[in-house]
Amino acid sequence: MTGISGFEGLEDRTPRGIAAVLARAIRAGELGPGDRLPTVREVAGDLGVSPATVSAAWQALRRTGLVLSRGRAGTFVRETPRPWLSPRQQQLSGPGRHGLRLDLSRGTPDPALLPPLGPALERVSARAGTWAYQDEPVLPALREVLTATWPHRAEAVTVVDGATDGVARTLEQLVSYGDRVVLESPGFPPFFDLVEALGGEVVPVALDAAGVRPASLARALESRPVAVVLQPRAHNPTGVSMTPARAEELAGVLQRQRRRGLELPWVLEDDHSGAISAAPDVTLGAFVPERVVHLRSFSKSHGPDLRIAALGGPALLVDRIVARRMLGPGWTSRMLQTILLDLLSQARSMDEVAEARRQYFGRQQALVTALGDLGVPVATPDGINLWLPVTDEREALLHLAAVGIRVAGGSAFLAADAEMDGDHVRVTSGLVTPDHAPEVAAALAGVARARLPGRGD
Numbered sequence: 001m002t003g004i005s006g007f008e009g010l011e012d013r014t015p016r017g018i019a020a021v022l023a024r025a026i027r028a029g030e031l032g033p034g035d036r037l038p039t040v041r042e043v044a045g046d047l048g049v050s051p052a053t054v055s056a057a058w059q060a061l062r063r064t065g066l067v068l069s070r071g072r073a074g075t076f077v078r079e080t081p082r083p084w085l086s087p088r089q090q091q092l093s094g095p096g097r098h099g100l101r102l103d104l105s106r107g108t109p110d111p112a113l114l115p116p117l118g119p120a121l122e123r124v125s126a127r128a129g130t131w132a133y134q135d136e137p138v139l140p141a142l143r144e145v146l147t148a149t150w151p152h153r154a155e156a157v158t159v160v161d162g163a164t165d166g167v168a169r170t171l172e173q174l175v176s177y178g179d180r181v182v183l184e185s186p187g188f189p190p191f192f193d194l195v196e197a198l199g200g201e202v203v204p205v206a207l208d209a210a211g212v213r214p215a216s217l218a219r220a221l222e223s224r225p226v227a228v229v230l231q232p233r234a235h236n237p238t239g240v241s242m243t244p245a246r247a248e249e250l251a252g253v254l255q256r257q258r259r260r261g262l263e264l265p266w267v268l269e270d271d272h273s274g275a276i277s278a279a280p281d282v283t284l285g286a287f288v289p290e291r292v293v294h295l296r297s298f299s300k301s302h303g304p305d306l307r308i309a310a311l312g313g314p315a316l317l318v319d320r321i322v323a324r325r326m327l328g329p330g331w332t333s334r335m336l337q338t339i340l341l342d343l344l345s346q347a348r349s350m351d352e353v354a355e356a357r358r359q360y361f362g363r364q365q366a367l368v369t370a371l372g373d374l375g376v377p378v379a380t381p382d383g384i385n386l387w388l389p390v391t392d393e394r395e396a397l398l399h400l401a402a403v404g405i406r407v408a409g410g411s412a413f414l415a416a417d418a419e420m421d422g423d424h425v426r427v428t429s430g431l432v433t434p435d436h437a438p439e440v441a442a443a444l445a446g447v448a449r450a451r452l453p454g455r456g457d
């Protein structure tokens, strides 16, 4: 018996009816945060329905954010239901904050390393103007700064509300139901949900230490995708930055496609960590500018809540994105654009961002060195994350939580049917200062998969 009161005499034994009973039990407190749901088999037995019906009900509950699956361990009531998050984002926000000392699960920058906004805010208050709805959506002075630092000659550059917004708006223009979209796996979890929400089909590609693997891209292109989304630098979660040689090789793979008379997919480059990346700017736009949309976010370097990124590429596509946006929000507030322009052109904030880049690099090196001393070899990642191979994802999360450290489980970063390269966790290592590195490394070494024999303990 499952002990769920609403199951007694239940008439609607469809997935919807079963999910509704569970949802009511959760809201009424009959099942509390962190409680495990009865097993599919138990409920199926209780109600005399097929396990597939119960599975479908559980799936519906997961989509609402009320519960989350922890693989073989079962399905659990979420600690704090957050229905505004996409399924993978919900999967990422792990168990409660009880006893938490160090939250390294979120992939966000260190607030202490963001440039203070005070001076820019003061100046914007003096400069904010009145604009007509028909005016050019990008401040000319900001466009000038962006164009001067763009990694290739983009025909058109505009400003959007973050890199994720830019990827979403571009894919909305490109993807129709059933179209294929190439995504990196592991990769940024919301992109998998986004492609699914657009009715597209994800085609995963694998990476190595230099970026997306050319053979993997070549194979993916056989499925005739409409778009390829990749992260040129500080790849989340692996910390890989594409080398210039790899960018050229990948462009070669695309060009071979063209020589076969096939249309090239669009390439969307999500340079989400921009100015805090330790690697040089890199883009396929240097080779196939007519098919590349490059995005540069200012979230990691200047602040995620600024919600601002620049998007550049062929006018044909950029103008369509701008025109479609004119029918909704219109443009990114010029006040925000003025703040960004200020932060990109004042010596002080430019120095602060450069210092943040150095700090992140130093933190990554300190943690990697400490891990190496404990017999756990990992390459120094670029950006603010570290992708750690672990023996078992769930055990690693529990073990680290027991010492007050929260990291993100790796499975949310994988395409549904991608080849598994063992379990991982993503550690937002950019938040670990060098004085904490030995302690955090010791905890991580306790769950790491690869340990050199005879070293550390």
Ligand SMILES: Cc1ncc(COP(=O)(O)O)c(C=O)c1O
Pocket: 107, 108, 161, 162, 163, 164, 165, 188, 231, 236, 270, 272, 297, 298, 299, 304, 307, 308, 309
């Ligand atoms: C790969 C990737 N893209 C985009 C973002 C978010 O960028 P934005 O805040 O500009 O939307 C992140 C943030 O972690 C990210 O890791």
